[in-house]
Amino acid sequence: DLHLSIRRQRQMCIRDRGYTNQPLVSFIIESHNKSVGVKRIVSELREYPNAEIVVIDDGSEYKHTKSLMRYLTRGNEFLVRANDLYENVMYDKTIRFANGEYIVLMQDDDEITDLDWVDKGVSYFKKYPDMVILGGLNGLEFVTDDKEKWGYVDLYKDDRLRDKDFYFVHAVNRAPMLLNKRLFLDHLGHIDFSFAPFQCDDCELCLRAWLCGLKVGWYNACLLYTSPSPRDRTRSR
Numbered sequence: 001d002l003h004l005s006i007r008r009q010r011q012m013c014i015r016d017r018g019y020t021n022q023p024l025v026s027f028i029i030e031s032h033n034k035s036v037g038v039k040r041i042v043s044e045l046r047e048y049p050n051a052e053i054v055v056i057d058d059g060s061e062y063k064h065t066k067s068l069m070r071y072l073t074r075g076n077e078f079l080v081r082a083n084d085l086y087e088n089v090m091y092d093k094t095i096r097f098a099n100g101e102y103i104v105l106m107q108d109d110d111e112i113t114d115l116d117w118v119d120k121g122v123s124y125f126k127k128y129p130d131m132v133i134l135g136g137l138n139g140l141e142f143v144t145d146d147k148e149k150w151g152y153v154d155l156y157k158d159d160r161l162r163d164k165d166f167y168f169v170h171a172v173n174r175a176p177m178l179l180n181k182r183l184f185l186d187h188l189g190h191i192d193f194s195f196a197p198f199q200c201d202d203c204e205l206c207l208r209a210w211l212c213g214l215k216v217g218w219y220n221a222c223l224l225y226t227s228p229s230p231r232d233r234t235r236s237r
Contacts, residue, residue, distance in 0.1 A: 135172020
């Protein structure tokens with residue numbers, strides 16, 4: 001009938017634009033005034049099949065917003081505009097918007113040389129079905145040493161991760177941070193807004209995952225970062 005015909009036409013139109021409603025991976029990029037860097041990242045991520053790309057434009061100057069609007073033209077590319085709410089709030093909101101089975105949280109200064117790290121991360125999720133978080137930046141172990149400013153040590157500093165490809169850890173830093181979306185929503189539910197606007201909510205999320213009986217892992221993603229330290233954040237500011 002007419003209704004079915006119209007619906008089929010709409011579905012064909014969506015497919016022609018390259019849209020898929022059930023991507024394997026959703027890449028979420030937090031951005032503030034770095035449209036050039038974001039476009040460089042997006043150009044690389046476009047090579048990954050069965051994915052969607054969501055860029056958070058978090059309070060950027062209009063010239064950056066306009067540039068991203070003109071660039072993100074494919075069926076599974078989205079721009080989420082916010083009024084400078086910072087990554088704590090915007091990652092949480094955008095995770096619910098994304099449709100991927102796995103979520104990859106990124107930032108606008110990530111340097112990508114290839115996409116092997118994505119499949120590598122997905123393979124670890126399949127190997128450990130109760131792992132909800134996988135970090136590609138660094139692994140953290142919490143300590144009771146009062147000399148530690150943040151209450152944890154970076155496991156790279158004591159060489160425990162130097163020759164390893166994967167390791168279960170207390171916590172990981174964003175980003176990249178990979179999530180099993182179903183486990184995240186079913187068991188963790190949210191990023192804790194009490195840590196807003198940023199800093200340490202990623203650590204709290206990881207510790208909460210362990211308390212829920214889930215696992216947190218680190219793996220060698222082999223990505224590069226332009227910021228000198230993972231805690232000089234937010235990196236996009």
